[in-house]
Amino acid sequence: MTPQDKKFAKSHEWIKVVDDTAIVGISDHAQEALGDVTFVELPEVGSVIEAQKECGVIESVKAASDIYMPVSGKISEVNSVLDDNPEKINESPYEDGWIFKITDFNKSDLDNLMSADEYDTFLESQE
Amino acid sequence: MSTKNIIKKTVLYNQHQKLGAKMSPFGGFDMPIQYSGIINEHMATRTGATLFDTCHMGEFTFVGPNALSDLENLLTCPVESMETGQCRYGFICNEAGGVIDDQIIYRIADDEFFMVVNASTQENDFKWITSHLSENTKANNITDITAKIDLQGPKSPKIMAQLVNEPIDGMKYYRFRYNTFENTEVLVSRTGYTGEIGFEIYCPNELADKIWEKCLSIGAVPAGLGARDTLRLEMGMPLYGHEINEKTNPTATGFTKSISKNKKFIGSEIVNNVESDKLLVGIQLEGKRAGRANDVVLNSNEENIGIVTSGSFAPSINKAIAMGYVDKKYATVDTRVLLDNGRKKIEGVIVELPFYKNATGRKALKNFL
Numbered sequence: 001m002t003p004q005d006k007k008f009a010k011s012h013e014w015i016k017v018v019d020d021t022a023i024v025g026i027s028d029h030a031q032e033a034l035g036d037v038t039f040v041e042l043p044e045v046g047s048v049i050e051a052q053k054e055c056g057v058i059e060s061v062k063a064a065s066d067i068y069m070p071v072s073g074k075i076s077e078v079n080s081v082l083d084d085n086p087e088k089i090n091e092s093p094y095e096d097g098w099i100f101k102i103t104d105f106n107k108s109d110l111d112n113l114m115s116a117d118e119y120d121t122f123l124e125s126q127e
Numbered sequence: 128m129s130t131k132n133i134i135k136k137t138v139l140y141n142q143h144q145k146l147g148a149k150m151s152p153f154g155g156f157d158m159p160i161q162y163s164g165i166i167n168e169h170m171a172t173r174t175g176a177t178l179f180d181t182c183h184m185g186e187f188t189f190v191g192p193n194a195l196s197d198l199e200n201l202l203t204c205p206v207e208s209m210e211t212g213q214c215r216y217g218f219i220c221n222e223a224g225g226v227i228d229d230q231i232i233y234r235i236a237d238d239e240f241f242m243v244v245n246a247s248t249q250e251n252d253f254k255w256i257t258s259h260l261s262e263n264t265k266a267n268n269i270t271d272i273t274a275k276i277d278l279q280g281p282k283s284p285k286i287m288a289q290l291v292n293e294p295i296d297g298m299k300y301y302r303f304r305y306n307t308f309e310n311t312e313v314l315v316s317r318t319g320y321t322g323e324i325g326f327e328i329y330c331p332n333e334l335a336d337k338i339w340e341k342c343l344s345i346g347a348v349p350a351g352l353g354a355r356d357t358l359r360l361e362m363g364m365p366l367y368g369h370e371i372n373e374k375t376n377p378t379a380t381g382f383t384k385s386i387s388k389n390k391k392f393i394g395s396e397i398v399n400n401v402e403s404d405k406l407l408v409g410i411q412l413e414g415k416r417a418g419r420a421n422d423v424v425l426n427s428n429e430e431n432i433g434i435v436t437s438g439s440f441a442p443s444i445n446k447a448i449a450m451g452y453v454d455k456k457y458a459t460v461d462t463r464v465l466l467d468n469g470r471k472k473i474e475g476v477i478v479e480l481p482f483y484k485n486a487t488g489r490k491a492l493k494n495f496l
Contacts, residue, residue: 035149036167036440038166039440062353062439064417
């Protein structure tokens with residue numbers, strides 16, 4: 001079930017806002033499509049990156065995929081558990097497999113993202 | 128109607144659908160890439176038993192009083208010294224010494240042989256081979272009527288023993304036997320592309336489903352091309368189109384045992400006389416970030432010294448690995464290198480192959496029965 005408390009980008013990142021912090025990860029669909037995640041290049045804490053710009057890389061056994069900022073903002077924290085255990089993204093894409101957090105983000109960028117239901121519809125249209 | 132993009136299905140296609148495999152085109156066939164996950168299937172091969180659909184591969188037979196000398200001329204490996212029941216790995220080269228394909232030749236009798244080749248090159252291989260045969264050598268392309276299933280892993284001998292009717296005791300590495308499954312003859316060889324002890328089973332198409340299902344019921348786990356690639360890479364085995372192709376001199380692979388210096392064969396003037404300026408090496412990366420085919424290999428002064436031919440995360444070692452051709456003078460173990468994909472440079476070191484040192488492939492069968 002696609003979690004209702006998150007918004008989604010067409011590039012399959014999810015974002016959840018908790019007070020002034022936004023948490024970002026990739027969707028279950030994305031981790032399933034990637035296969036076993038073997039390496040994550042996390043963004044640099046402190047860097048300020050614009051929405052839709054590449055901010056990291058997720059590698060699976062067979063491929064590498066860029067991660068894109070869902071909103072413009074500053075990287076405040078990264079999930080360092082992924083350094084040794086990148087498979088967390090496969091096991092728990094919406095909880096323990098979160099990738100990074102953003103602060104000072106542009107709230108209006110959230111309007112460009114899809115709700116969980118809209119994302120599900122979007123996925124169906126891709127098939 | 129264009130036949131260029133027709134994707135074929137193997138006879139086991141429905142099995143993969145039943146198992147929910149992720150499919151992708153390979154060698155002109157819609158093939159299973161993974162079932163439960165590449166890492167799962169890879170580790171299951173190293174510790175248990177896995178089953179691979181390799182029906183897409185090509186099979187040929189050759190019979191005749193000149194079959195031996197024809198094959199001696201077509202293959203880099205020595206053929207005459209092969210005993211009945213033995214198989215051997217070798218390359219098929221063109222006149223320029225480039226590799227048309229790699230193959231395994233099986234000696235069925237003094238004047239009868241069986242050959243297995245890659246899927247994507249099969250048609251081309253048969254055309255090439257048959258245009259270089261004596262008049263009285265009968266060649267048959269039995270690819271379309273032959274199914275092939277690879278059963279691999281330390282638990283595979285116990286499964287094989289239950290699968291076929293005749294005992295498999297005493298089967299040696301790179302030897303084969305005829306056996307029967309139910310009432311039909313099958314060919315079983317102790318060969319494989321994983322490095323683990325295991326078998327390749329050749330049978331008529333009609334038997335494939337039953338053999339597949341029986342193996343699964345006895346405890347084999349289905350594995351796809353994703354794991355097949357990580358397993359062979361860990362063993363330093365070449366993949367046609369990556370480490371070998373029509374532009375590569377097979378001597379550069381380091382597989383010198385498969386290239387005879389004592390005979391003439393098509394391409395031997397170049398293969399045995401022209402030294403390659405590059406050698407195939409194994410590169411272990413610092414962490415889990417992988418190098419990929421076509422990454423540039425740099426020395427510690429960041430000078431271009433080679434190119435990556437294959438790269439991936441290696442589940443058995445928990446690090447990334449790569450193979451590539453590197454200028455001879457840098458192609459030594461412990462040389463530090465950088466792999467550059469144009470966006471990032473990752474650090475690695477040249478290591479001795481195979482990357483995975485505990486493979487069971489050559490061990491005595493009796494220890495696994």
